[in-house]
Every structure is written in structure tokens, then in C-alpha cells.
Amino acid sequence: MHGTKLCQAMAPSYGIHLMRTGLIEANLLTLNGDAKLTYLNDLIALKSTGPEKGAVESIDLAFHESEYERLTRELEAAYTASKLPELPSSRAASNDLLVRLRMKAIMPNGVT
Numbered sequence: 001m002h003g004t005k006l007c008q009a010m011a012p013s014y015g016i017h018l019m020r021t022g023l024i025e026a027n028l029l030t031l032n033g034d035a036k037l038t039y040l041n042d043l044i045a046l047k048s049t050g051p052e053k054g055a056v057e058s059i060d061l062a063f064h065e066s067e068y069e070r071l072t073r074e075l076e077a078a079y080t081a082s083k084l085p086e087l088p089s090s091r092a093a094s095n096d097l098l099v100r101l102r103m104k105a106i107m108p109n110g111v112t
Contacts, residue, residue: 013037019078037067081107 013031018024027033032040046056088094 012068012075015075016071016078019075019082021086022084
């Protein structure tokens with residue numbers, strides 16, 4: 001299994017956390033504090049000590065495929081149960097901030 005695919009296989013963990021908490025957390029070690037995937041530290045060690053885009057030969061592919069499927073089902077359940085809005089509610093405020101920042105960049109003394 002290539003390192004890139006290894007990271008993709010762990011992707012449901014990011015989404016599960018987001019759907020349950022509304023918070024973005026990109027650190028797999030932090031996420032694993034809640035997920036408690038006993039194999040995750042070994043996978044991270046393989047990825048971080050091996051060559052970039054290197055193949056991992058000593059891995060139980062069937063197990064990790066089944067874990068990916070299980071985590072995907074868990075992600076789908078978390079999505080269904082999520083109280084997060086379908087669309088972000090801060091679009092207007094984000095747009096206003098972006099416009100002010102851009103205007104300040106081109107007219108530093110002219111916009112407050």
C-alpha cells in the first residue's frame with residue numbers, strides 16, 4: 001500500500017470528528033485520542049519513516065480495507081446524526097471580511 005493511499009484510508013477519521021464536534025482537526029494523533037484506533041500509531045510511523053510515496057509491504061491490506069469500510073459507515077452515520085447546517089451561516093460576514101482585507105491591501109490608509 002502506498003503512503004498516499006494510507007493517508008486516504010484514514011480520511012474518514014477527519015470527517016467523523018468534524019460531523020460530531022463541528023471542529024476541524026487535522027492531526028491524526030489528536031483525533032486518535034477519541035477514535036482509539038490501536039493500529040494508527042504504527043501506520044503513522046510507517047508513513048513518517050518511509051520514503052515519500054513509498055510502498056508499505058508489511059501491512060494486512062484486507063484488515064485495513066475493512067477498517068476503511070467501517071470508518072466510512074461511521075462517517076455516514078455521523079453525517080446523518082450531525083446538527084451542523086447544510087450550508088455555512090457566515091458567508092456574508094466572511095465576504096465582508098475578505099473585501100475589507102483586500103481593500104486595505106490596495107488602499108492601506110483609505111479603508112477602516
